[in-house]
Amino acid sequence: MNYSRQRESIKEYLMSTKEHPTADIIYQHVREEYPKISLGTVYRNLTLLVEVGEVRKISTGDGTEHYDADTSAHSHYYCRCCHRVMDLEITPSVDQILAASSAGLGTVESANLLFTGVCKECMESQN
Amino acid sequence: MNYSRQRESIKEYLMSTKEHPTADIIYQHVREEYPKISLGTVYRNLTLLVEVGEVRKISTGDGTEHYDADTSAHSHYYCRCCHRVMDLEITPSVDQILAASSAGLGTVESANLLFTGVCKECMESQN
DNA sequence: TTAAAAATAGTAATAATTACTATTTTTAGT
DNA sequence: ACTAAAAATAGTAATTATTACTATTTTTAA
Numbered sequence: 001m002n003y004s005r006q007r008e009s010i011k012e013y014l015m016s017t018k019e020h021p022t023a024d025i026i027y028q029h030v031r032e033e034y035p036k037i038s039l040g041t042v043y044r045n046l047t048l049l050v051e052v053g054e055v056r057k058i059s060t061g062d063g064t065e066h067y068d069a070d071t072s073a074h075s076h077y078y079c080r081c082c083h084r085v086m087d088l089e090i091t092p093s094v095d096q097i098l099a100a101s102s103a104g105l106g107t108v109e110s111a112n113l114l115f116t117g118v119c120k121e122c123m124e125s126q127n
Numbered sequence: 128m129n130y131s132r133q134r135e136s137i138k139e140y141l142m143s144t145k146e147h148p149t150a151d152i153i154y155q156h157v158r159e160e161y162p163k164i165s166l167g168t169v170y171r172n173l174t175l176l177v178e179v180g181e182v183r184k185i186s187t188g189d190g191t192e193h194y195d196a197d198t199s200a201h202s203h204y205y206c207r208c209c210h211r212v213m214d215l216e217i218t219p220s221v222d223q224i225l226a227a228s229s230a231g232l233g234t235v236e237s238a239n240l241l242f243t244g245v246c247k248e249c250m251e252s253q254n
Numbered sequence: 255t256t257a258a259a260a261a262t263a264g265t266a267a268t269a270a271t272t273a274c275t276a277t278t279t280t281t282a283g284t
Numbered sequence: 285a286c287t288a289a290a291a292a293t294a295g296t297a298a299t300t301a302t303t304a305c306t307a308t309t310t311t312t313a314a
Contacts, residue, residue: 001291001292002279002280002281002290002291002292003279003280003281003292004279004280004291004292004293005279006292006293007292022270023270023271024270036293036294036295037293037294038293038294038295038296039270039271040271040272040273040293040294040295040296041292041293041294043270043271043272044272044292044293045292047272057188059186059187059188060186061184061186061192063269063270063301063302064269064270064271065188065270065271075223075227077227077230077232077233077235079233080236086232088226088227088230088232090223090226090227092219092223092240093220093223096202096217096219096220096240097242099215099217100202100204100215100217100242101244103204103215104247105204105213105215105242105244105246105247106204106206106244106245106246106247106249106250107244107245107250108204108242108243108244109207109243109244109245110242110243110244111240111241111242111243112240112241112242112243113219113223113238113239113240113241114238114239114240114241115224115227115232115235115237115238115239116235116236116237116238116239117228117232117233117234117235117236117237118233118234118236119232119233120231120232120233122233123233123234128260128261129259129260129261129310129311129312130261130310130311130312131260131261131262131310131311132310133261133262134261149301150301150302151301163262163263163264164262164263165262165263165264165265166301166302167262167263167264167265167302167303167304168261168262168263170301170302170303171261171262171303172261174303190270190271190300190301191300191301191302192301192302
């Protein structure tokens, strides 16, 4: 994998935010630095970065994928109302991961725990 | 929500399988009983059933959603090679769920733990 | 039995993502 | 620095999953 400024910019933006943005949001931001970048480039690089483990993909089921440059073990909280993804410090316990990998299933490359609910802000604006 | 034979057939098929099928697979199966059912009907009913809590949606990030009529607390193992979703008996611990709901985030309606890796069968066929 | 409400089939539309290709950028060796 | 091969890009077209729309059919409750 060769260096590319566009990929660096994508990484930089992702590392600077805690928003767990979608490909399109990332595109909009990177466009400020590289106005000619194409959405395909964003997608291709996100896929690459996920493959080499520098970025995490978060699937909430809301119709589009979210991305996170924080690859440390942590979980997420998804609000089905405002569609935001927030960090949680808790992580799947080692017990659980071991139970899975020793269950004879195969390799376990990642374990993601996703909580879904309605966040405080959304409840206050009574949706 | 009124009764419909198509919705019953969807539920019936989902309850009969452990395959965690996608909307399209469900469509193909229900079509054997109701050849005129449309894919839109499958989608609409799946969305409804998820809303009332009779069906679980499983987002693996493989480009399409998977569905499961087993709503008991359990986790899943996803093989990124053959794209199958398998059941795991382990569930997110009560501690984790409480930690999340008491973290002042909002309501916690569901907690899903998803393991991803390469399953035994796929490793044997050396992919 | 009947009329209102809900659901359906069939089709069109949308939105996210991937594929393709000619051009540009990066890299490794000179 | 110079250059050729390899990799990456922009721009666009194509694909795929999902949703929206509408005229017709089914379900339900009186």
